[in-house]
Amino acid sequence: MQADETQAMNQLQSEQSRLLDKIDELRTIGVGGFVELPQLVVVGAQSSGKSSVLEAVSRVSFPTKSNVCTRFATEVVLRRSPTVKMKVLIEPGASRTNAEERQRIRDFTPDSFSNTSDLPNLIDQAKQRMGITDNMHGFSDDVLKVEISGPDKPELTLVDLPGLYISESEEQGAEGIRIVRELTERYMENNRSIILAVISAKVDYHLQNVLNIAKQFDPKRERTMGIITQPDRLERDSEEEENYIRYVRNEKVSLNLGWHVLKNRSYEDRMASHDVRDEQERVFFDQGRWASLSREFVGVDSLRRRLSNVLLKHVRRNLPDLIADIQRQIEVRQKHLERLGPARSTTQEQRGYLLAICSNFERIVGQALNGMYEVEFFRASNSQESDSNNSQDFRRLRAIIRELNECFAEAMEIRGHRRCIAGTTHDVPPTDSKVLSQPYMEGWTPIKISRKKLESEVSEQAKRDRGIEMPGSPNQLLVGSLFRDQSQPWEMLARQHLLQCWESVKYFVGLILQHLTDEHTHSLLYGAVLLPELERMKAHLMEKLNELASHTKRGHPLPVGSSFLARIQKSRTKRQLSSLKSNLGRSSDSIQLTMDDLTRALSALDLSRDQFAAADIIDQMQAYYDTAIITFVDNIATLAVENCLLAPLGQIFTNQTVNAMDENQLKDLAAEPPFVHEDRCRLTNELGKLQAGLQTFSVLGTVPRSMSRPPAFRKNLAPVILSSTIPP
Incomplete structure (x- = not known):
């Protein structure tokens, strides 16, 4: 039986040594500079x-x-x-x-x-x-x-x-x-550090701030152990001695790992052997109040065992996260090296470097425009380009443009007309805070006017602008004049929308370069190749806007199709019925009327012919406006955004672009500066250390100890136990 216990103890010590040796090996090869290592x-x-x-x-x-x-x-x-x-x-x-x-x-x-x-x-x-x-x-x-x-x-x-x-x-x-x-805090800040806080009993506890510093980094006291030294300096049976005994019992300041107390050599015994020192310590703790403490918390023999067990458990517990951290650091450096690209000192290497970038650029742009977000670029973290108040992912360009188009159409519907005409389709629509917070609604204050007041304005304008039209008929140029006044916000909203789309595309291009290249190449390519192309696209957008908005600022409305006539007929019928009911003085549709009632009501309509002419102009303007705004919004989305901004995007940086560059251009854009070479050497060196560190764990059997069936297929079965060299 004793032989079995000895064998088990030797196995435990052997495993303990192997684990700690691996952690020390990580520290020796420099992995501790990249990930936090378990330590006391x-x-x-x-x-x-x-x-x-x-x-x-x-x-x-x-x-x-x-x-x-x-x-x-x-x-x-x-x-x-x-x-x-x-x-x-x-x-x-x-x-x-x-x-x-x-x-x-x-x-x-x-x-x-x-x-x-x-x-x-x-x-x-x-x-x-x-x-x-x-x-x-x-x-x-x-x-x-x-x-x-x-x-x-x-x-x-x-x-x-x-x-x-x-x-x-x-x-x-x-x-x-x-x-x-700062050095002490740096070690304490490591979440994988076990803090052994040494407290001297010869100094008042409240004058020693080491535990207060430790609490800043271990607020729950989960990885701190207190070690009290020089207990023989206390007066026997004194209040101070009782206080420190209560610390050891974990009563005064509770620590998850508890406390321990050691007796130091005195000055007279400084030359004594370690055996003599240990014996003197045992004798001291067997006397007085110290004898009441469990032997687990006093003396160096039990401290060695406690520290060994604490460190072993700590390493086991942190091993999976430590390996995951090393793997993450390896991935970070591999991605950085990919962005730096291969060494490039010759023209051929420089051209090949740029061709690889533009090939990936074209593929990413194509997927972004088609809404097929498959490559790794779209899975990258969005934390750098989004904040807590804005969760939009500008990598998914098609989704961003669609959202902006919808916001533009919504803004045109709400604030596209200069004045809100009460009781008409141009009245102030019910809007919630979400709608008002969208980018094209900022600073909007509705200008309201009643239908009656507008009819009065139009009547006065019709009198001033009489031409060769027949008596009782309005001047048709008034319809165009009223439409141009009412559609004044269109160009402003469209310009704001197109610039917003262009800025999104510009930012998207920057994100691609950030993903594909290092900072040096990013700034060169962006400034020398891509930004000039983007500026040309912006100028083309503004030209297209001027073309699409020109008819809203001059010319005469020329509606095509039956929709305009249907809107006019509907508006006239509704207005005339409303006026006839008002003249009859009846509000119900089921009351019987005589011919005299109808004659009087129709006579009243004839007496207000000028008013009806003004109302007809407003009806025509609104009918044409409601037809034209749909066409304008569609044209902005297709002829401007799609044709002038998105379609050319895939052609701004292609193989033809790179192949057309001469040697001087290639050198300016792709030649490797000294600091890039230094970065590559540093990253390669760090990657080698991390990969070597990961390799040190390969012999420890880091496969998870158990595997359960997936939840959807789980039966009431015991988990499959896998062999491992690491005890739980």
């Missing part, structure tokens, strides 16, 4: 006992003088192995941008050693390689990596950060306060 981060104020915690957990004495661990982050890698072995490496920080300098830092690879007394000397050598001296006031973003393996080492990786401080001195200035705080 040791944070606390200076002199809070952070170094003592590391020393107790690792059983290795770290240097505690000359501010060794206060100028840079130290990554401590602990692994279990039959033999003792140590190694010191340096990972250059992001601030070192010079390639030779970064390589010089990485070249610090002294031989591994087994004597722990050599560690301080190696760390001093590493400091010199990083350019850190005892007189240095600043901090470095290089990471010192100390790998320690041995039979008594736990499976752990910890990152020790410089200690926080708030007071300036000759050695540590105000700038250091800011740098250490």
Whole structure:
């Protein structure tokens, strides 16, 4: 039975080591610069006992003088192995941008050693390689990596950060306060960091703000563990001692990962062995109030086990999301490299680069105009070109143009007539806030006029404009004059609509280039090739508008077809019946009338012949207006938008365009500037790191542990269990 337990423990430790080694491998090859990696981060104020915690957990004495661990982050890698072995490496920080300098830092690879007394000397050598001296006031973003393996080492990786401080001195200035705080917050901000907040019992808890800083980034206290040091500095049976015991019991400040307490070496015992140190700690916690605490939360032995279990569970829990993050970062860089295109130093390569872009451009434009949104461009994120108040996707051009055409037709119906004539088809229609908020309704205020007042105006105008018409007949030119006055808004609305469509097309073209090319090529192609073509299309649109609107500003109405006559007849009949009923003084259709009643009513009609002439002019104008507005709206949508804007769009950047370019044009547009070459090299390097990082997980069996049938076909069956090397 004991042999089985030993075998199970060895298997667990082996798996634990493999998982943590893979995370360390990601950090070593640089994946940590692109995705957040799971880690244990040791944070606390200076002199809070952070170094003592590391020393107790690792059983290795770290240097505690000359501010060794206060100028840079130290990554401590602990692994279990039959033999003792140590190694010191340096990972250059992001601030070192010079390639030779970064390589010089990485070249610090002294031989591994087994004597722990050599560690301080190696760390001093590493400091010199990083350019850190005892007189240095600043901090470095290089990471010192100390790998320690041995039979008594736990499976752990910890990152020790410089200690926080708030007071300036000759050695540590105000700038250091800011740098250490920012470095600490950067590590805490990583959602995959377990925060080990070290609190010294010799200082009042309320004077130590490390947990307050941690709460900013872990508000639910889900990934923070508190570690109390120097409990022997408290007065035995004092109120302060009771308070810290309550912290350990998770009663004062509740943390999801709980608390732990360690006893540090005293100054007198600083040279004692690790075994002696551990024995003194056990004796201390077996006395007084500390004996009432569960052994799970006191002492370094249980802390090693707790940290190993916490880190292992944390890595398991984050592994699927970590792999997904790496895959996303790979896709981002692959797409960026696709936009940069292949290297292009020769004329042939430059022409081929542009031909590939224009081929994709034509395909995207064709699908957009046909409303067949199949290529990847239409599936791309729309977050850059939309905000919370505007969910329109300008990539789907046909949908945008159709919506604009509908808005234009609706606006023409509502505000196409200059004056709203009460009681007619030109009256103010009922509109809701949605209609009034559409782009062509902005600033509209209806001008209202009654039918009676308009008839009076027309009568006066008819008297002034009498010509050679027969007595009792109106001058037919009045119909054209009244129509031109009433249709004044048409050209303004049409111009607004065409410019809106053109702007949408212009933006759509920019989105295509943004998708297909890098920023440098985008700006060159857009400015030199596409924008001039778009401006010509805009000028053609305005010419077409002038042509379509010219007849509404001059000339005489010339209706064609029976619809105009039908509208006139309907309006006349309705108006005459209404007037006859008014003269009869009857409102009901079922009352019997005598011939005398009809004679009097008809006589009254004859007496108001001038009024009826004015009314007839208004009827003719409205009948022609209602017929002409339909034709005008259709012409704007087809002859202008379709023929002058959308149809030429697929021809503005084609193979013929590229093939017609000379060598100088090709060089200006497609030659690769130095920064593009640098971007390609950088992206290729980052992509290689990420792909290597993804490859490190291939041996871990990252297939999901169970698969269920799809909901539509699910039966009451047990899930299929798949084999995996990762325990739940």
